[in-house]
Amino acid sequence: MFKIEPDRSQYPAHNPDGSCDIDLSSGKYVKIWHGPNHPGITGNMSLELTICGDEVVEGRTRVGYLHRGFEKLMERRTFIQVFPIVCRVCVPEPDLNEYCYAAAIEELAGIEVPDYANWMRTLILEMGRFNSYMMYLGGQSGSLGMGVIGQWTTYVRDLMLDRFEELTGARVYHMFILPGGVRDVLPDGFAARMEETLKTAERYLDDVDKVMFQNAVFNKRTRGVGYIDPALFDSYGVTGPTARAGGATTDVRRDAPYLKYDELDFEPVTGTDSDIWARADVRRRDTRLSIDLIRQILVKMQKPGEYFAKIPNVLHWKIPYGETYIRGESSRGEYGYYLVTDGTGYPRRINVRGPSYTHAMALLERLIVNTNISDVGALMVSLHTYPPEIER
Amino acid sequence: MRDVLSPFTAWKHLFREPVTVLDPLNDRPGADRYRGFHQNDLEKCIGCGTCEVICQNAAIDMVPVSDPEDGDSGLRPMIDYGRCCWCALCVDVCMTGSLTMSNDYVWADANPDVFRFTPGVDPKPWNEEEKGYQRPGARVLASTERVHMGERTAKDRIDNFEEIVAGYTREEAMIEADRCVECGLCVATCPAHMDIPDYIKAIREQDYDKGLQLLYQTNPFSEVCGRVCTHNCETACAARHDGDPIAIRWLKRHITDEVPYERYVDLIGKPEAATGRKVAIVGSGPAGLTTAYDLARMGHKVVVYEARKSPGGMPRYGIPEYRLPYDMLDRDIDVIRAMGVEIVCNTRIGEDITMETLRADNDAVVLSIGLHLGRSTRIPGAESPDVDTAVPLLRKITDGEEVPVPEKLVVIGGGNVAMDIARSMARLQQVKHGKVGVTVTALESFDHFLADADEVRESREEGIEIFDARGPQEIVTFKSGKRKGRVKGLRTWLCDSIFDDQGRFNPHYDESDELVHPADMVIEAIGQAADVSILGKDLTEALEWTRGRIRVDVDGQTSEPWLWSAGDCVNGPDVVHAVADGHRVAQSINAMLAAKEEAAT
Numbered sequence: 006m007f008k009i010e011p012d013r014s015q016y017p018a019h020n021p022d023g024s025c026d027i028d029l030s031s032g033k034y035v036k037i038w039h040g041p042n043h044p045g046i047t048g049n050m051s052l053e054l055t056i057c058g059d060e061v062v063e064g065r066t067r068v069g070y071l072h073r074g075f076e077k078l079m080e081r082r083t084f085i086q087v088f089p090i091v092c093r094v095c096v097p098e099p100d101l102n103e104y105c106y107a108a109a110i111e112e113l114a115g116i117e118v119p120d121y122a123n124w125m126r127t128l129i130l131e132m133g134r135f136n137s138y139m140m141y142l143g144g145q146s147g148s149l150g151m152g153v154i155g156q157w158t159t160y161v162r163d164l165m166l167d168r169f170e171e172l173t174g175a176r177v178y179h180m181f182i183l184p185g186g187v188r189d190v191l192p193d194g195f196a197a198r199m200e201e202t203l204k205t206a207e208r209y210l211d212d213v214d215k216v217m218f219q220n221a222v223f224n225k226r227t228r229g230v231g232y233i234d235p236a237l238f239d240s241y242g243v244t245g246p247t248a249r250a251g252g253a254t255t256d257v258r259r260d261a262p263y264l265k266y267d268e269l270d271f272e273p274v275t276g277t278d279s280d281i282w283a284r285a286d287v288r289r290r291d292t293r294l295s296i297d298l299i300r301q302i303l304v305k306m307q308k309p310g311e312y313f314a315k316i317p318n319v320l321h322w323k324i325p326y327g328e329t330y331i332r333g334e335s336s337r338g339e340y341g342y343y344l345v346t347d348g349t350g351y352p353r354r355i356n357v358r359g360p361s362y363t364h365a366m367a368l369l370e371r372l373i374v375n376t377n378i379s380d381v382g383a384l385m386v387s388l389h390t391y392p393p394e395i396e397r
Numbered sequence: 398m399r400d401v402l403s404p405f406t407a408w409k410h411l412f413r414e415p416v417t418v419l420d421p422l423n424d425r426p427g428a429d430r431y432r433g434f435h436q437n438d439l440e441k442c443i444g445c446g447t448c449e450v451i452c453q454n455a456a457i458d459m460v461p462v463s464d465p466e467d468g469d470s471g472l473r474p475m476i477d478y479g480r481c482c483w484c485a486l487c488v489d490v491c492m493t494g495s496l497t498m499s500n501d502y503v504w505a506d507a508n509p510d511v512f513r514f515t516p517g518v519d520p521k522p523w524n525e526e527e528k529g530y531q532r533p534g535a536r537v538l539a540s541t542e543r544v545h546m547g548e549r550t551a552k553d554r555i556d557n558f559e560e561i562v563a564g565y566t567r568e569e570a571m572i573e574a575d576r577c578v579e580c581g582l583c584v585a586t587c588p589a590h591m592d593i594p595d596y597i598k599a600i601r602e603q604d605y606d607k608g609l610q611l612l613y614q615t616n617p618f619s620e621v622c623g624r625v626c627t628h629n630c631e632t633a634c635a636a637r638h639d640g641d642p643i644a645i646r647w648l649k650r651h652i653t654d655e656v657p658y659e660r661y662v663d664l665i666g667k668p669e670a671a672t673g674r675k676v677a678i679v680g681s682g683p684a685g686l687t688t689a690y691d692l693a694r695m696g697h698k699v700v701v702y703e704a705r706k707s708p709g710g711m712p713r714y715g716i717p718e719y720r721l722p723y724d725m726l727d728r729d730i731d732v733i734r735a736m737g738v739e740i741v742c743n744t745r746i747g748e749d750i751t752m753e754t755l756r757a758d759n760d761a762v763v764l765s766i767g768l769h770l771g772r773s774t775r776i777p778g779a780e781s782p783d784v785d786t787a788v789p790l791l792r793k794i795t796d797g798e799e800v801p802v803p804e805k806l807v808v809i810g811g812g813n814v815a816m817d818i819a820r821s822m823a824r825l826q827q828v829k830h831g832k833v834g835v836t837v838t839a840l841e842s843f844d845h846f847l848a849d850a851d852e853v854r855e856s857r858e859e860g861i862e863i864f865d866a867r868g869p870q871e872i873v874t875f876k877s878g879k880r881k882g883r884v885k886g887l888r889t890w891l892c893d894s895i896f897d898d899q900g901r902f903n904p905h906y907d908e909s910d911e912l913v914h915p916a917d918m919v920i921e922a923i924g925q926a927a928d929v930s931i932l933g934k935d936l937t938e939a940l941e942w943t944r945g946r947i948r949v950d951v952d953g954q955t956s957e958p959w960l961w962s963a964g965d966c967v968n969g970p971d972v973v974h975a976v977a978d979g980h981r982v983a984q985s986i987n988a989m990l991a992a993k994e995e996a997a998t
Contacts, residue, residue: 085538086453089484153407160416171428174530180432180484188489189430189533212407219403318539318575319490320450321601 016062025063027055034062039381041070050365050392052385056378064373064381066366072396079355084110084184085319087352091342092178094357095394097140098336100133102357103182105331105342108263110184111314113327113346119311122186127265128302129181130333131295132169135206136162137336138292141389145285146217148382149226154217157209164202171195186313196303203296210292218289227281231372231384235279241371242363245338247388250287251279257334269301281387288336288389323350330358337361337389357397365390427500432483432530434501435476437517441495444470445580445635448487448496451538456480457487462518467586468633478504478512485530490538492578492635499526541640544573546647551858556827558718561855562624562647567603570651574600576636577643583630588977591615593630597648606664608652613665616976617690617733618683620725621712623650627813627849627971658728662735669696674990677702677759679746679931682710683972684964685765686733686740687979688986693736695987701738702755704745706796710767711965712972714792715814717821723795747931756959760993761986764932764947764955765964765979768925774809778872779921783884787818787922794821802829803917807887809869810922811839816852818920819861833860836914838867840892840904864914868892868906872919886915927966952985953978961986 019025027034040051049070055063075094079087091106092099104126111118139162143155166176171192173181181188217223233243235251248255256273258266274290276283316322324346332341338360345354365388376384418424427433439462449457456477465471474487474496488496496516501523506512517524535541547563554561565573579594587593592611599608612619626646634642656664674697678685681703689699707713709726734740744750755762771786773779783801787810793800802825808815815837823833837856841847843865853863867889875881891910897903927946929937941948941956946967953961953968963978 082453085451085486089453089482089486153410157410167428170431174428174430174432174485175483178482183489185537192429212410215403216407217404219400221400222404224400313537315540316538318578320447320539320578321575321598 016057027063029055033057040067050395052369052373052381054373054378054381059378061373061376061378061381064370066369068366068392068395071392073393075397076355076357079352081351083319083350084322084324084352087355088183089178089180092180093393094397095335095359095391096177097391098133098137099178100129100182101333101335101340102342103180104130104264105333105340106344106355107182107184108331109329109342109344110324112329112331113344114184114316114322114324116185116314116316118186118314121190121307121310122312122314123264124302124306125187125191125312126182127269128299128306129169129173129179129187130264131298131302132165134336135292135295135299136165136169138288138295139165141288141336141386142213142217142285142292144386145281145383146213146223148386149223151217151220151223154213157212161202161206161209164205168195168199168202171198183313185316186311188313190309190312191306199299199303203299206296207293210289213289218286224282226380226383227285227387228278229280230376230380231281231284231387233279233368233372237368237371241368242360243338243368244360244363245334246274246287246291246336247284247338247360247364249273250276250283252277255339257332257339261332263331263333265302265305268305269298271298271301281383284387284389291336321350323348332358335360337364337391357394359391359394359397361390361392361394364388365392365395422503427502427529429500429528430530431500431502431528432485432498434478434499434504434521434523435474435487435516436497436499436524436526436529437473437515438493438495438497439473439517441493441638442473442517443468443493443495443582443635443638444472445492445578445582446470446472446474447490447492447578447580447635448474450578451486451490452481453484453486454480454482456482460515462515465585467629468582470580470582470585473515473518475513475515478514479509486538488530489532490536490578491532492536492580493638494532494536497529497531499523499529501526501529536639539578539636540572540576541636543576543641543644544569546644551855551860554719555824555833555859558821558824560624560722561719564654565644565647565651567655570600570648571603573644574598574648578635580635582633582635583643583645586633587630588974589615589980590977591630591649593645596652597643597645600648600652605652605655606660609656609661609664610666612649612652613661613732615980616973617687618712618729618972618976619649620653620729621683621721622646622973622976623653624725625712625716625721626973629973661728661732665732665736668694668736671698672696672990672994674698674993675700675759676761676763676986677755678763678765679752679755680704680710680765680767680964680966681708681730681740681742682765682767682964682975683712684767684968684975684979684982685710685763686730686738687976688763688765688961688963688983689738689979690733690736691980691983692986693733693738695983697760697987697990699738700759701740702744702746702750703740703742705792706743708740708742710765711769714769714795715788715817717791717794717817719820719824720817745931747933752931752933752936760959760990762960763953763982763986764960764962764966765975766927766929766931766966768927768965770926770928771921772924772926774869774921774923776869776871778874778884778919781872781874781882781884781919783918784872785918785920787814787920788925790818790920791821794825800825801918802826803834804830804832805834805916806836806918806920807914807916808835808837808920808922809887811837811841811865812847812922813849813852814925815839815922816848816856818922820852820856820859822920823856823859823861835861836887836916837861837863838869838887838889838914839863839865840868840895842866842892845895864889864912866892867912868904870906870911873913884917884919886913887919888913925965929966951981953982954985 051067053065091102139158143158146154173179328345341358343356347353459472462473583593596611628646631642678701771788808819871888873885890906963982964975
């Protein structure tokens, strides 16, 4: 197993506050601004890098390019009006936001969601996870110069968006999981078309295995790079595939089953090396798991039934005093909504716990030291972060 | 070596068909339930504006498109696609189901201003598109079912005059009040323009004091209207298009049930300082007393003259007590008295006091004498002693006077008064004979029935037979014998149409379909008339008349500058219209008095 510990013997030591005294006038160091439109950056975010030759001596993450003030905005919206906002918190995998918010409302308002709606929600979450991984695989390979894989995964993702479109009526922001249930039942013939999509996806994933994972260049550039010590997982809040690639077995779907996950047959995918390759490998296998879960769901889901619970008039829906934290497993890690209500028609506080926040900021600053400048993009993508979710 | 060669397998994709769509703008329609551009069925849309309220992006503005009418604001949603986020909550919340989304999603234009448009009004290619997002089932974002109002069973109520409906509990009222979407179409339709959404909101907030204040700002007969109002508001209610209308009348009653009566006057507040002006009002029905209430609150001295022994007018003498307990009417009247209104009963104009005296002693006089004379069909046999009209009979029942109660009787008429007398007589029959024998024959068919559906249902539950579309032809009497001249039954023909091509009342009968309804008594409930004999010859000649009613202007002023008229006798036909009339007349008189005051100083 490769392990690269930061060797800072040649560079000034870090101060207790994380900064270090680098003499830029010495000519030995150069400070560069990496982003926010750099192709190797996942979304609108910047890195302030100090480099010595090709080596990164210090990195600072700079965010704020995408701040839309969602959490504050939601406090000014009625409970139903928050519903179209939450999905915008995460573009590639919006459905988990919809689920977590709806579940939080349902818990505090004491609403029992029909069984069929829970199956629909499980299906939608797995479809969303699949889409997110497709985006990741394209990004990870693209960050290492393998553009064609991104084209394939984008195509496969587009097929899944077609399924999303016929199921939910929208491609990107589905806005289908309403507090109280879901908006509609499965369209006729959906399972057959989904099976076709999944088969195409598997065919393309086989190609990705051959071209990306059985690729000497990819292996060389990712094995041993971006190693995260499992001892850091707890202190840095590392969850999801990023943690599972280091041997952890955390998966909210199994640790605290929500929706219908306890009725599905699966084991969390884990890896051992905790480097970029291991993370990519875990996600590749997790994609296959999602495909399997979608198949299981479509078989186990019963005939269309009630899909929406009786809820009060949403125009003056007041929810009693209470607080709750609803969590779910996103493609990046543990995702959660903390909701506080105070008996009025507006949420008192909504806090979104997105894994990108922990992974992309503090953790990246630590990992980036002593990497090669050309690996920065791959390292960052390997943490699988989405800036809109950092800046709620 | 494998890792070096394996990537080259990517080249096989060179020989595959490209996956891209050649002409995505034209080749790729949206999915069947795609949420694309909005459509609005203008025929179904009522302009309630609920879509505008729910839109979290403020993308929807209600803009005037047509003239407002009852139950339709005339406004229609205009959508700004610079703001719309395609969440379709507007479609889900739409009260009529008129707003939908097509599956069309391509719209390119160099001018950004065109992307604000009014669906259904502005011609768009997707207007006729059938695919797209529609609400899959019933409205789910608010309940469509009315909370059932508990009522006594037919068996419990048929032998007495106790109130039938129980009133909502707090929990029931909260659930019912929660259904309201506060569109305000009811306010526009209510003749008295009661502040309905706000008092329903007061129920939701359990602020009954505020609710009561809102009620009595616009309606001093809230106890009465909470029970017997014709509730035009509920026919304008947006919720009725997809579900039951909000039980506005019962919610109003619920507020009055919840506030202790002792607190009413405190909550309503004191009248303004006395102005020294005097107004006389003839008739103590809702119109007269509302005028009195308003004028008294403005500080004027008001005396109301009533011919009968108790005040209240038609609510007391026309509405049976099982619908309106007279104690509740007294509560409203006592509130009006508490505002300083003096009510003088047992005083008939023309006998005990003349109009000339009233005119001389007061700054203004209001005539609100109601419609207390029954109309006759004047068909053969109508002169029989066993034929009576509904209104005088109802009055006798209220006053506890003796009325004939035969085992079998027929009522002619299909309005609420017909139902009132039929059900009152049924109760008396049950007490006297132990069974009900009442038949109602109405000219109208059930499709166009005049009486409320609830009245018809409850009447039937109580054992009353109702024949619709029956035109009375003759009251059959015994031609000879001991009972000569007494009623034997009512002969009717089927009525196939009531109005002719010009819309005039001209019933057409099918003579082949004849029925004789056996009866010992016939009660005519086909309309009422005002007793204008009290005016005296001179005044009758001086006033202008229109179709047998005193002619009044929009403010209720007659052709005589000192005389106003309000209520059923000029404007018909129910309590809440009378209340609205009272407000109008009071405003007009107050304006006149203010002008007088100004002229004097």
